[in-house]
Amino acid sequence: xxxxxxxxxxxxxxxxxxxxxxxxxxxxxxxxxxxxxxxxxxxxxxxxxxxxxxxxxxxxxxxxxxxxxxxxxxxxxxxxxxxxxxxxxxxxxxxxxxxxxxxxxxxxxxxxxxxxxxxxxxxxxxxxxxxxxxxxxxxxxxxxxxxxxxxxxxxxxxxxxxxxxxxxxxxxxxxxxxxxxxxxxxxxxxxxxxxxxxxxxxxxxxxxxxxxxxxxxxxxxxxxxxxxxxxxxxxxxxxxxxxxxxxxxxxxxxxxxxxxxxxx
Numbered sequence: 001x002x003x004x005x006x007x008x009x010x011x012x013x014x015x016x017x018x019x020x021x022x023x024x025x026x027x028x029x030x031x032x033x034x035x036x037x038x039x040x041x042x043x044x045x046x047x048x049x050x051x052x053x054x055x056x057x058x059x060x061x062x063x064x065x066x067x068x069x070x071x072x073x074x075x076x077x078x079x080x081x082x083x084x085x086x087x088x089x090x091x092x093x094x095x096x097x098x099x100x101x102x103x104x105x106x107x108x109x110x111x112x113x114x115x116x117x118x119x120x121x122x123x124x125x126x127x128x129x130x131x132x133x134x135x136x137x138x139x140x141x142x143x144x145x146x147x148x149x150x151x152x153x154x155x156x157x158x159x160x161x162x163x164x165x166x167x168x169x170x171x172x173x174x175x176x177x178x179x180x181x182x183x184x185x186x187x188x189x190x191x192x193x194x195x196x197x198x199x200x201x202x203x204x205x206x207x208x209x210x211x212x213x214x215x216x217x218x219x220x221x222x223x224x225x226x227x228x229x230x231x232x233x234x235x236x237x238x239x240x241x242x243x244x245x246x247x248x249x250x251x252x253x254x255x256x257x258x259x260x261x262x263x264x
Contacts, residue, residue, distance in 0.1 A: 034242060038182030043174070050102035051083070054116075057108040058082050062120055069121050077127055077141040081150055082120040089119070093157045095165035111160045119155065126150045187238050194244055195233065202258050203227035203244075206251055215254045220247050 058079045062070050070078075090097045102108065108116065126149055130140045140146050166174075197203055206212065207224040216224070223244050226232040236244070 028246070034186070037186050038179045039175075041178060041182030041185055043178030043181070046103045047099045050099040053102055053106065054086070054108055055079060055083055057113070058116060058120065061113065061117055065117070065120075069124070071124065071128070074124075074127060074137055074141070077138070078120055078124050081123045081127065081141070081147070082116065084147070085119050085123055085150055085153075085155070086116060088151050089155050089157065089161060090165055092151075093161075093165075094168065095162075096168055096171040098164050098166045101164055112164060115158060115160050122153060122155070123150060126153060187241070190238075190241050190245060194227070194241060194248075197248070198227055198230060198233045200258075205258055206247075206256060209251075209256055211254065211256075215250065216247065219243075220250075223247060 059075065062075050062078055062082075066072055087097050127137060127141055127146070130137060131145070134140050203224050207221070207228055209215075212221060212224070220243070223236075223240060224247065226236055226240070227244055
């Protein structure tokens with residue numbers, strides 16, 4: 001993945017965006033997102049911000065070393081490979097970097113900063129030492145071979161590194177808990193969104209729409225009856241709520257406009 005990062009923002013955005021589109025004809029975009037969404041909750045946000053803090057710190061650290069060890073070129077590539085190598089050091093020693101420590105402090109501690117700088121020096125040396133026959137450093141950093149070489153460079157797992165480590169089991173447990181929390185958040189959010197439509201009379205109007213029998217299946221019309229009152233809506237299961245949202249999307253696609261005459 002690090003070679004992808006070295007290819008620039010536009011290509012990386014497109015590569016990242018692919019995750020959010022369904023590639024299965026049997027799975028709608030909404031269903032695909034329902035499957036993905038719990039993993040992109042608060043814990044994911046905190047992890048991404050923590051990585052960004054490390055990334056921005058590394059950029060500033062390298063720029064500040066311009067009159068020292070930093071030779072003045074390929075900062076973007078050195079940053080990308082330094083952050084990747086940091087996490088790889090933990091993986092190769094059977095641990096995971098504990099991003100929660102960065103999140104809680106909202107900065108890179110000085111003890112870790114020293115180790116990060118040493119990794120950056122190592123990365124710069126490997127990046128600039130292009131293989132025989134390759135002279136374009138920028139293109140070299142986009143190759144899988146570049147990361148393979150850097151990943152094989154041994155770095156002692158110091159006591160400082162250990163402070164920022166958690167076991168793979170602990171990390172997996174935290175991710176499971178985060179996914180459960182994400183699922184609950186999604187259920188609450190969806191319920192609130194649909195309840196607003198219940199209160200506004202949206203589902204009652206949709207149930208009485210002249211095209212409802214033609215557009216919706218008997219099962220979908222049953223959902224609309226349930227969603228037409230506060231009491232029966234409150235009894236709907238999470239799956240029924242997701243199916244009800246699909247009814248809303250279908251109604252919009254078929255031209256239903258709430259609050260306007262739909263029988264003309």
